[in-house]
Every structure is written in C-alpha cells, then in structure tokens.
Amino acid sequence: MAVQSKELLEIAVTAADEKKAMNIVALDLQGISLIADYFVICHGNSDTQVNAIATEIRKRVHEKGGIVRGIEGMDSARWVLMDLGDVVVHIFHRDEREYYNIERLWSDAKVVNL
Template sequence: MDSKQVLEMVVKAADGRRAEDITALKVDEISPMADYFVIMTGGSDRQVQAIANAIIEKAHETGLEIGSVEGKNHAKWVLIDLGDVVVHVFREETRQFYNLEKLWSQAPLVNLSEWVSD
C-alpha cells in the first residue's frame, strides 16, 4: 500500500467509529517523519480506544506493519505509527491543548470529503 492508500484506510476506519473533526496534513515536504499526519477526536475515552482499535484492526487485515502504538491505555491521546502515516486520536481537550494543526500549520490540508460520511 502506498501512503495515500494507508491514509484512505485510516480515515474510513476512523469515520466508521464516528471519529470527529478528522484532519489530514501532508507533511512529506516539511518533515522526513511521514507523508501524512492524521488528527481526529473521540468524544470519550472509550470512543478514542474504539477508534484506535478499528485503525489497528484494519492495518492488521491489510498486512500493514504497525511501528508502535502509544497512549492507548490512557485514551487521552493515542498515537499510531503506520510508517508514512502517523495517526493521532485525541480527546477534545487534549487536542486543543497540543494544537498540532497550529504546530504543523505550514503543511497543506488534504481533502478527505470523498472518504468521510456526512
């Protein structure tokens, strides 16, 4: 899978678990870390864990290697390293506090409308 296919898989899995405010930043030209950062919000600790689990499950189904998963037990901020796609699943207050969109504001936003239900 190329990084755009991984991005699509992540967005669809997250949307299937009703992740809110899913945002993807194309960071490949400003950081050697990844091609995309995906940022989303879960309404409760349980939902954050469900979103993270759905993404991890889809990654396993597709044979995608998972570099690491951090923060899953605390469910305030779960980071899933999928190589060229790094996923951040936040609780709302934690997302506002760290404000990754502002930190990486020079990265262009990716249009996710075709993968997210209304």
C-alpha cells in the same frame, strides 16, 4: 507488497470515520518533514471512543497487509499516537486536542481533501 502511504491514509481516515471520530484532518507533510508523509488528526468524546477508533484503525491496517509499528497512549486514552510508517495518526480526547492544537504546529502542511 507494502501498503503505500496514500492507501494507509485512506484506511486510517475511513476507519476513524466509521467509529464516529470528530473533526478528522489529514495533513500532507511531504517535503516538510522526514517524520512521515501524512498526519491524521482526530478526536473522540470519551476514552472508550478514543480506544475504539485506534482499535479499528489497527484492525483495518492489518487486514490490508500493513504494519502498525507502534501505538502509544492506549492506557490513558487521552492522546493515542499510532505509527503506521509513512502515516502517523493522532487520536485525541476532545480536551487534549484543543490544548495541544497539532494543526497549528504543522500549519505549513497542506490539508488533504478527504
């Protein structure tokens, strides 16, 4: 049985929180975009922390039987993008998060209460 998007969202947010990700925001994109149902956006304060957050999310998704379709950016750890299917996770290094300001780009999306 496939992991549902809401459960993937909860897995990603919980794993990020346990690795002390900063300013975790979940956006509901349903009805706004065909890219995904949800975006999770967070940041770490170092390359090591960014990698640890991504690694923990991948581990938790696999434990629940989910599939990580792709991960980009682990080498530089400045902006890691994880494709979980219906959930896309953006893990930024602090400086890049401020620069790209993804939340502003998707300002039509509703913030999900975590």
